[in-house]
Amino acid sequence: MxxxxxxxxxxxxxxxxxxxxxxxxxxxxxxxxxxxxxxxxxxxxxxxxxxxxxxxxxxxxxxxxxxxxxxxxxxxxxxxxxxxxxxxxxxxxxxxxxxxxxxxxxxxxxxxxxxxxxxxxxxxxxxxxxxxxxxxxxxxxxxxxxxxxxxxxxxxxxxxxxxxxxxxxxxxxPLVKGLQMVVIYAQKQVLDKTQLRNNLTSKTDVANAIQQSANLGAFVQALYTSNLDLLSSTLTDHIAEKHWSALIPFFKELKATALNNGALGCGLAGAGPGVFALCKNSLEAEKVAKAMELIYTSNNIENTVIRSKIDHEGVRLA
Amino acid sequence: MxxxxxxxxxxxxxxxxxxxxxxxxxxxxxxxxxxxxxxxxxxxxxxxxxxxxxxxxxxxxxxxxxxxxxxxxxxxxxxxxxxxxxxxxxxxxxxxxxxxxxxxxxxxxxxxxxxxxxxxxxxxxxxxxxxxxxxxxxxxxxxxxxxxxxxxxxxxxxxxxxxxxxxxxxxxxPLVKGLQMVVIYAQKQVLDKTQLRNNLTSKTDVANAIQQSANLGAFVQALYTSNLDLLSSTLTDHIAEKHWSALIPFFKELKATALNNGALGCGLAGAGPGVFALCKNSLEAEKVAKAMELIYTSNNIENTVIRSKIDHEGVRLA
Missing domain, CATH: 3.30.230.10 (Ribosomal Protein S5; domain 2)
Known part of the structure; x- marks a missing residue:
């Protein structure tokens, strides 16, 4: 053996x-x-x-x-x-x-x-x-x-x-080359995942369901056609975000700041409290990361900011 | 001029x-x-x-x-x-x-x-x-x-x-080559579209919304990868069909028959009363069309059956 x-x-x-x-x-x-x-x-x-x-x-x-x-x-x-x-x-x-x-x-x-x-x-x-x-x-x-x-x-x-x-x-x-991810979270906030799942109502508006499905279809289309404008327009959750994001400090400010600084989209990492911003390249990601970090530091919230490419391989030998 | x-x-x-x-x-x-x-x-x-x-x-x-x-x-x-x-x-x-x-x-x-x-x-x-x-x-x-x-x-x-x-x-x-569509409708049934739209409840289960969105994303993936098994698994509506199909005579029988005869999927054309079956080729479509037609003729329902390829061009000079 x-x-x-x-x-x-x-x-x-x-x-x-x-x-x-x-x-x-x-x-x-x-x-x-x-x-x-x-x-x-x-x-x-x-x-x-x-x-x-x-x-x-x-x-x-x-x-x-x-x-x-x-x-x-x-x-x-x-x-x-x-x-x-x-x-x-x-x-x-x-x-x-x-x-x-x-x-x-x-x-x-x-x-x-x-x-x-x-x-x-x-x-x-x-x-x-x-x-x-x-x-x-x-x-x-x-x-x-x-x-x-x-x-x-x-x-x-x-x-x-x-x-x-x-x-x-x-x-x-398929992946679009060059994309970078920013994630920020308040170090001391850990959410109860069961509570989060319970916070999500069991029903949603049909209009939301239609928009979510059209966006997910268009998300796949955007990746296959390397269409970043389209990708950007699809990156919104119409079902859970409004319920879950209320628990995350300064979520609205983080999202607005990310988008104003050129992020393709911004939302919750998993069910939060991490907030992600997808950026078209490393320069944009640096700008977005700094702007998001400033929201937390200027409000005295200890935070961690991650900048990372998308991994292509998954678990691997180092 | x-x-x-x-x-x-x-x-x-x-x-x-x-x-x-x-x-x-x-x-x-x-x-x-x-x-x-x-x-x-x-x-x-x-x-x-x-x-x-x-x-x-x-x-x-x-x-x-x-x-x-x-x-x-x-x-x-x-x-x-x-x-x-x-x-x-x-x-x-x-x-x-x-x-x-x-x-x-x-x-x-x-x-x-x-x-x-x-x-x-x-x-x-x-x-x-x-x-x-x-x-x-x-x-x-x-x-x-x-x-x-x-x-x-x-x-x-x-x-x-x-x-x-x-x-x-x-x-x-993108289109997968060879696909054929079958549509059948009862000639005398014309649905009131406003009534249909009203029949659709304004809320749907979050679980349905998630399944609908995952299916639409996977539908696009299936077309890009010419994966007919995947395409087939995505062709179900989880939001409106249960409300609208109740008004259509023998809908359940039509759908079961289409799928049993090899159709990739079957559902409502628009809001009905037409029922479509998507088939992988013309031979399958012929078989599916005959089987669906038999449901209506054996129940004395005057019907029209259409078999057609997917059009690639849209409106055009003849």
Whole structure:
């Protein structure tokens, strides 16, 4: 049995519910990404030896963090189905670079990295697609309603359109070169995702539904035709944003500022509180990032600003 | 001033609200189409000398039929803005091949043909896009809520995605070769469009809105990637069909039969009562058409069945 160790895996942060793509579109950022270091171990099973940047005190116990759970499940699967020593084990070191609870798919990135790392260590028997159920369990998606908007771009990179979550009917969309993403969040604000989901009313206006669908169709058209004006006109959510954004400090000001400074669109990262602005190039992104940051700093809100290209590859060896 | 006469114009029938594209997608049929014959006239202005196939008794008066109104408005515009004899006039003969009131954009086709014919007769000063406001008035769209789902494909051909009706922000989608459309309708059933629009509740479930948007995004993806399996999975309306189809005899049976016989999708043409089935090729379409027809004939419902390719050109010289 081939075994590889002493390597590093990176799984990108993601922005789910991108623009008009509520529960449909997710996008991977080139950075940040959660990192997993794989080292050999004398002990059976998955052991997490260290967590760097562990601001939210994720426990080291394998069963209590997303990377550990997905890694463990993949290892068990490999032992059952492939020619793997039943006593095989791995030591994982996690570097938690994606902030927890700000809408960037943090637990997903850890789960993706953990699952990918184990498969890589023991001979790459599984495809990326094969890893999905293990990752889902790793981030406990399987317990709730199945939503893979963060998982798929972190695994595969790029912009992914999910048509049917249950059937895993998803599609990679083409990318327009040069696009840059800005994300800003107030460091101390962490939203309760269940509360957010509950805040979303179960009904929406038919007019909103029609506009949302036309925008998502036109979003795909814009990517295929590299039409940035069209892309810009589609990047508005007509269903959830008005409910969710009310909880985010200065959202209206952030959005107006981003658009006034040339952003193609601005909205919530996932269900927030992160706010994204998609920009046509790095120069625009720099300008937009500074202007958005000023909104928070001038109001004494500690914040983090991310600028990143779109990731094309998904989870990968570093 | 150049003047051309003794020619024929054809404007195709259309299927608006195609599948997941409620108020967003329209498609042009290669046939039937309304025809306008242009002949010289000694009289000033637009005169309609004959209407063939005039089952619904559309009046000959210029101001009382869609072709006449749009033709008149274009002529007035040309006289005001171009070097046209103020006394210039045209004789139009209309061949009404698109059945009125069955969801095939009948008045639109007439209005498109009338506007195009006059522009063609007097030197083609206007682009197809320029003709849109005159056509809208011709079919009295301008009086109600602006909806151009039928107008655009009849004018331009193909499948058109309209993102914003007011702003006329519309986009031609790519076509998959070989597709054929089947349409069936009960000859004696003509629905009241206002009643239909009122039947649609003003709210829809968020889950439906999300599914509709994901489907429309995936519909565009399917056309760009020529993925017929994906196309098929997207062709369902989650918002209006359940409200509107209840008024259509044997709708459930027609839809099940179409799908069981290999149709990619089946739904309402416009707001009905026409029912369309999109098929991957002419052989499948023949099978589907026969099976759908049998539902109506075996229940003693007089019906019309149309089989047609998708039109690529829109209104044109015959």
């Amino acid at each position: 081939k075994f590889k160790s002493n390597f590093k895996v990176i799984a990108p942060a993601t922005i789910a519910n991108l623009g008009c793509g509520l529960d449909a579109l997710g996008l991977a950022l080139e950075s940040p990404g959660d990192e997993v270091f794989v080292k050999p171990s004398n002990k059976t099973g998955i052991h997490i030896s260290s967590i760097l940047n562990n601001k939210t005190k994720i426990p080291l116990e394998t069963d209590k963090n997303a990377a550990g759970v997905s890694a463990k499940l993949v290892l068990e699967h490999l032992k059952t189905n492939f020619d793997l020593d039943p006593k095989a084990g791995l030591d994982l070191g996690l570097n938690k670079k994606v902030a927890v609870g700000h809408g960037l798919g943090s637990s997903t990135a850890s789960a993706v990295a953990g699952a990918f790392a184990v498969n890589e260590a023991f001979g790459c028997h599984l495809t990326k697609r094969d890893l999905i159920p293990f990752i889902m369990k790793g981030e406990e998606l399987a317990k709730g309603q199945l939503r893979v908007n963060s998982l798929l771009p972190s695994l595969l990179g790029g912009i992914i359109l999910t048509r049917d979550h249950q059937a895993l009917d998803f599609h990679r969309l | 150049k003047f051309k006469s003794n020619f024929k114009v054809i404007a195709p029938a259309t299927i608006a609200n195609l599948g997941c594209g409620l108020d967003a997608l329209g498609l042009a049929l290669e046939s039937p189409g309304d025809e306008v014959f242009v002949k010289p006239s000694n009289k000033t202005g637009i005169h309609i000398s004959s209407i063939l196939n005039n089952k619904t008794k559309i009046p000959l008066e210029t101001d009382k039929n869609a072709a006449g109104v749009s033709a008149k408005l274009v002529l007035e515009h040309l006289k005001t803005n171009f070097d046209l004899d103020p006394k210039a006039g045209l004789d139009l003969g209309l061949n009404k091949k698109v059945a009125v009131g069955h969801g095939l954009g009948s008045s639109t086709a007439s209005a498109v043909a009338g506007a195009f014919a006059v522009n063609e007769a007097f030197g083609c000063h206007l682009t197809k896009r320029d003709l849109i406001p005159f056509i809208m008035k011709g079919e009295e769209l301008a009086k109600g809520q602006l909806r151009v789902n039928s107008l655009l494909p009849s004018l331009l051909g193909g499948i058109i995605l309209t993102r914003d009706h007011q702003a006329l922000d519309f986009h031609r989608l």
